[in-house]
Amino acid sequence: MQVVVNSPNVEYTNKYIISKYDYQYVEAQKEESSIAVNTLTEKLMFRTQRKVPKLGVMLVGWGGNNGASFTAALIANKLKLSWTTRKGNQDANWFGSVTQASTVRIADEVHVPMSHLLPIVDPNNLIIDGWDISALDLAAALKRSEVFPPDLVEVLKPHMEKRKPRAAIFNQDYVAENQKSRADNVLNGSKLDQVKTIMDDIEEFRNQWKLDEVIVLWTATTERFTSIVEGINDTAENLSKAIKSNYKDISPSTLYAYAAISKGCTYINGSPQNTFVPGLIELAEEKKVFIAGDDFKSGQTKLKSVLVDFLVSAGIKPVSIVSYNHLGNNDGRNLSAPEQFRSKEISKSNVVDDMVASNSILYKPGEKPDHVVVIKYVPYVGDSKRAMDEYISEIMMGGHNTLVIHNTCEDSLLAAPLILDLVLLAELFSRIEVKKLESEDAEYTKLHPVLSVLSYLCKAPLVPKGTPIVNSLFRQRACIENILRACTGLPPETNMTLEHKVP
Ligand code: NAI
Numbered sequence: 001m002q003v004v005v006n007s008p009n010v011e012y013t014n015k016y017i018i019s020k021y022d023y024q025y026v027e028a029q030k031e032e033s034s035i036a037v038n039t040l041t042e043k044l045m046f047r048t049q050r051k052v053p054k055l056g057v058m059l060v061g062w063g064g065n066n067g068a069s070f071t072a073a074l075i076a077n078k079l080k081l082s083w084t085t086r087k088g089n090q091d092a093n094w095f096g097s098v099t100q101a102s103t104v105r106i107a108d109e110v111h112v113p114m115s116h117l118l119p120i121v122d123p124n125n126l127i128i129d130g131w132d133i134s135a136l137d138l139a140a141a142l143k144r145s146e147v148f149p150p151d152l153v154e155v156l157k158p159h160m161e162k163r164k165p166r167a168a169i170f171n172q173d174y175v176a177e178n179q180k181s182r183a184d185n186v187l188n189g190s191k192l193d194q195v196k197t198i199m200d201d202i203e204e205f206r207n208q209w210k211l212d213e214v215i216v217l218w219t220a221t222t223e224r225f226t227s228i229v230e231g232i233n234d235t236a237e238n239l240s241k242a243i244k245s246n247y248k249d250i251s252p253s254t255l256y257a258y259a260a261i262s263k264g265c266t267y268i269n270g271s272p273q274n275t276f277v278p279g280l281i282e283l284a285e286e287k288k289v290f291i292a293g294d295d296f297k298s299g300q301t302k303l304k305s306v307l308v309d310f311l312v313s314a315g316i317k318p319v320s321i322v323s324y325n326h327l328g329n330n331d332g333r334n335l336s337a338p339e340q341f342r343s344k345e346i347s348k349s350n351v352v353d354d355m356v357a358s359n360s361i362l363y364k365p366g367e368k369p370d371h372v373v374v375i376k377y378v379p380y381v382g383d384s385k386r387a388m389d390e391y392i393s394e395i396m397m398g399g400h401n402t403l404v405i406h407n408t409c410e411d412s413l414l415a416a417p418l419i420l421d422l423v424l425l426a427e428l429f430s431r432i433e434v435k436k437l438e439s440e441d442a443e444y445t446k447l448h449p450v451l452s453v454l455s456y457l458c459k460a461p462l463v464p465k466g467t468p469i470v471n472s473l474f475r476q477r478a479c480i481e482n483i484l485r486a487c488t489g490l491p492p493e494t495n496m497t498l499e500h501k502v503p
C-alpha cells in the first residue's frame with residue numbers, strides 16, 4: 001500500500017515522484033560574546049524513480065554466520081515458512097529491519113510501514129550470490145553457524161544446498177591466524193588477476209539473472225587496519241597502480257570494493273576495517289558510485305548511541321562507560337587476535353564522541369568519559385553473544401547514577417536484518433535525485449557517493465570529507481525518515497503536534 005500525497009508540491013508521473021521542498025537550515029558563527037545565526041531556505045526539487053530494479057546482492061563472506069542467516073531469512077520469508085519451537089509455531093519475519101518491521105507516523109493514529117513511503121525493492125525479489133574462503137555450501141554453512149533450530153535448518157536444506165560460494169580473495173596477513181583452516185576456496189594469481197575475477201563474477205551474476213543492479217556487501221571476517229601510504233592508496237590513480245604492481249599491503253576488502261566500484265556497483269562495508277582508504281573513496285567519487293559503512297550497528301553500540309544521547313541530552317554526565325562482550329562464534333574467534341580486535345575496538349569506541357562534544361555545560365573542551373571496550377572469545381556460547389555494560393554518570397550535586405545492562409542475543413539475528421536494510425535503502429537512495437531550484441541551469445544530481453544517510457545502520461559512519469558524523473540513533477533514523485518524507489511530499493516529522501496545542 002503506497003502512500004499517495006495530495007499536494008500542489010507533488011507530482012506523480014509514470015516515471016517519477018517529483019516533490020518540491022523548502023529545506024530550512026541554520027548557519028551559526030561563534031563570536032566572543034554571542035552566536036551569530038542565519039536561517040536559510042534552500043528550494044529543492046526531489047525526483048524518485050518509481051520503477052524498482054531487479055536487484056541482486058553479492059555477499060563477501062556469504063558462508064559466515066551473518067551471510068547464512070541472512071540467506072535463510074530471505075528464503076524463509078519468501079516461502080512463508082513456519083516451524084515449531086518450545087513455545088509453539090514460529091513464522092518467518094524480518095523483526096529488526098527498519099524497512100520491513102518499523103513504521104512512520106503520517107498523521108494521528110495513522111502509521112505506515114517505512115517501506116510504503118516510496119517504491120522499494122521487495123525482499124522476496126532479491127537475488128543473492130557471493131564469495132567465501134570456505135567452500136561449504138549454504139545449507140552446510142547454516143548448520144555450522146548453529147543459529148537456527150535444527151528443524152528449520154532441515155526444511156531450508158533443499159533450498160540452500162545448491163548455493164555455493166564463489167572462490168574468494170584471501171590474505172592471511174589481514175585476519176587472525178586461527179582463520180587459516182577455513183580457507184579452502186581461495187583465488188590464486190596477482191592482485192590484478194583477483195580483481196578481474198571478482199569483476200567477472202559480478203558480470204556473470206548480473207547476466208545469469210538479468211539483473212538491473214548489483215550491490216556488493218562485505219560481511220566477511222574483520223580485517224586489521226591497512227596503513228595509509230602516500231603513493232600507494234592515497235589517490236585513485238595510485239591505488240590502481242599499486243594493484244597493477246601487486247603491492248603487498250592492499251587488503252582483500254579494498255580489492256573487492258575496487259572491483260565493485262569499477263563495475264559501477266554500490267559497495268557496503270559491514271565490518272570495522274578501513275577498507276575505504278582515501279584512494280578508494282576518490283575512485284567512488286570519480287565514478288559516482290555509492291559506498292557506505294563501516295561496521296553494522298547491531299546491539300551493544302546501538303543501545304549506546306541511544307543511552308548516551310538520552311543521558312547527555314537530559315543534562316546527565318556519563319563519566320565511565322565499560323562495555324564487555326563475550327561470544328563464541330567464528331567472529332569472536334577472529335577477534336581474539338589483537339590486530340582484529342583493535343579494528344573492532346576503534347569502531348565501537350568513537351560512537352559517543354559527537355554526543356559528548358555537543359554539551360559544553362557537562363564537558364570541558366576535549367574532555368571525554370572513560371570508555372573501555374572488552375571482547376572475549378568463549379566458544380560455548382556460540383552465536384549467542386553476551387554484552388554487559390556499566391554506565392556511571394554524574395548527577396546533581398555530586399550524586400552518581402550507575403546503569404548496568406546485560407544483553408543476551410543471537411548476534412547474527414541482529415545483523416541479518418541490517419544487511420537487508422543496507423541493501424534496500426542503498427538501492428532506494430540511488431534512485432533519488434535532487435536539484436537546487438534557485439541556481440542557474442539547475443540539473444538533477446544523485447546524492448553524494450559517500451552514502452552517509454545509512455549511518456543509522458553503521459557503528460562508525462563513513463561521511464563525505466569535512467561533514468559532521470552523527471552517531472545518535474534517533475537523529476540518524478530521523479534523517480532517513482525525513483528524507484523519505486521530503487521525496488514523498490510530506491513535511492518533516494517535527495513532533496511539535498501544534499494542531500493539538502494551539503487553540
Ligand atoms: P563469520 O566469521 O561467521 O563469517 C565471516 C565469513 O567470511 C566466514 O565464512 C569466512 O570464511 C569469510 N571470509 C573471511 N575472509 C574472507 C574473504 N577475504 N573473502 C570472502 N570471505 C571471507 O562472522 P559473522 O558473525 O558472519 O560476522 C561477519 C562480519 O560482520 C564480521 O566482520 C563481524 O565483525 C561483522 N559484524 C557482525 C555483527 C553481528 O552482529 N553479527 C555486527 C557488526 C559487525
Ligand code: DG6
Pocket residue numbers: 296297298299300301302325327331332335344348375385387411459
Ligand atoms: C563482539 O562485540 C563481536 C562483534 O562483531 C559484535 O558482535 C558486533 O560488532 C556487534 O556489536 P554491537 O556493538 O553493534 O552489538
